[in-house]
Amino acid sequence: MNILEKILVEKSKRLDQLQEAVPFSRLVTQYEDAQTKSKKENDSSKTGFDKPIFTQNTFQVIAEIKRAxxxxxxxxxxxxxEDLLKQYESGGASLISVLTEEDFFLGSNTLFQTVRQLTLLPLLxxxxxxxxxxxxxxxLLGANVILLITSILDQQKLHALIILAEQLGxxxxxxxxxxxxxxxALxxxxxxxxxxxxxxxxxEINLNRTAELSQLIPKDCFLVSExxxxxxxxxxLVSHFGADAIxxxxxCVRSxxxxxxxxxxxxxxQEQKLLSSAKTKRRDIL
Ligand SMILES: O=P(O)(O)OC[C@@H](O)[C@@H](O)c1c[nH]c2ccccc12
Structure with missing residues (x-):
């Protein structure tokens, strides 16, 4: 079993336990109740952030909270x-990524909620x-963006999760x-x-992956090099090859x-983006 497969086995076990404690139907009700409540309180911008998160004119940094x-x-x-988040903000990160996977990355939903309390920046x-x-x-955790990993989903499932995510904002x-x-993915x-x-x-890390693959991504899509x-x-380098964000x-956490x-x-x-008319390397149309 490779590491990805091991992670998925543990994740499935945790999900089974979670669903035993809170079945799907109850989770949906919790979500709906939270929506009604926030509408009543007119709490439309839960992050205080009403600007679009992803804009293509400027280069962006997504800074991650990663424990392991x-x-x-x-x-x-x-x-x-606390200090890490303050610095992420002052350094100009436009989005904070929080790893919530428990067994291999030592994250948790509690960590996510703590970060949600500590910053007004949008969260991934x-x-x-x-x-x-x-x-x-x-x-329900108050995320603004979620990661969907193509390699662990078939196309139909990926499509269904994209649609559901968008429905839930x-x-x-x-x-x-x-x-x-x-x-x-496209x-x-x-x-x-x-x-x-x-x-x-x-x-294995290879930044050239961005260089090679960015050419396949239409210019009207937003590209993050991770x-x-x-x-x-x-x-x-990755900006030169058309990444809009990293x-x-x-x-970041070690610094x-x-x-x-x-x-x-x-x-x-940003400087490279201006210099290299980066997007000439990206596909014109879908
Ligand atoms: O610590 P790095 O090398 O800067 O990487 C961050 C982020 O890209 C990485 O944590 C990541 C990207 N995709 C993932 C999927 C699952 C877990 C982790 C990841």
């Missing part, structure tokens, strides 16, 4: 969660999502790792695509000055 990974084990943080819930249950759960970020998955209706530079089966971004030159975990780190990545990515 299967390849690195526990990742030592230079700062507390990062987990191994393959059921409608998890999409409702993400909405969540933006689906659809992660791909090769040509075939990009075709599948056919399933994805418009916000992630290219993971790390192969989740082997952990994983293995360590320095400004990495941000510049998703950065480890190098003593994550705010400065994010600012430097942002500037390098």
């Amino acid at each position: 990974s299967p390849s690195k084990g526990k990742i030592p943080w230079a700062l507390s969660l 819930r990062k987990d191994f999502i393959f059921t409608k249950y998890q999409v409702y759960e993400s909405a 969540l933006i689906p970020l659809v992660e791909c790792r090769d040509e075939e998955e990009i075709a599948k 056919a399933a209706g994805a418009t916000l695509l992630g290219i993971n530079n790390r192969d989740l089966r082997t952990f 994983s293995g971004i360590l320095e400004p030159k990495d941000a510049a 998703l950065v975990g480890e190098s 003593n000055h994550p705010g400065e780190h994010i600012r430097a990545l942002l500037e390098a990515g």
Whole structure:
């Protein structure tokens, strides 16, 4: 079994337990009640953020809260969660990604809720999502964006989860790792695509994956280059190949000055975007 398969086995077990405690129908009712309540309170912008999250004119950084990974084990943080988030904000991150997977990334829904309390920035819930249950759960947690990993979903399922996410007001970020998955994601209706530079089966990092695959992504889609971004030159490279944003975990949480780190990545990515008319490398039409 590769690591991805192991993660999915554990995730399925946890989901079974969760559904025993709170069945799907009850979760849906909880969601509907929460909606009615927030409408009554006229709490339309739960994040205080009413601007669109993904705009193509500027380069963006999505900064991740990551405690551990299967390849690195526990990742030592230079700062507390509070300080990390303050710096993510001051550095100019436009979205915070929170890993909630428990067994391999040491995340949790509680961690997500804590982050939700500590920042007004929009949040990406990062987990191994393959059921409608998890999409409702993400909405109840207060997520703005969810990750859908193409390699663990067939096209029909991916399509169904994209539609459900959108119905619940969540933006689906659809992660791909090769040509075939990009075709599948586009056919399933994805418009916000992630290219993971790390192969989740082997952990091998290759930024050229963004270079090779970005050409297959239509210009009117928004492209996030994920994983293995360590320095400004990495941000510049993927920006050159048409990435509109980068998703950065480890190098942010390890940094003593994550705010400065994010600012430097942002500037390098933005400068390159202006220089290289980056999108000439991307497909014109769907
Ligand atoms: O820590 P990095 O190399 O900067 O990577 C962050 C992020 O891309 C990575 O955590 C990630 C991307 N896709 C995933 C899917 C599941 C778990 C984790 C991930």
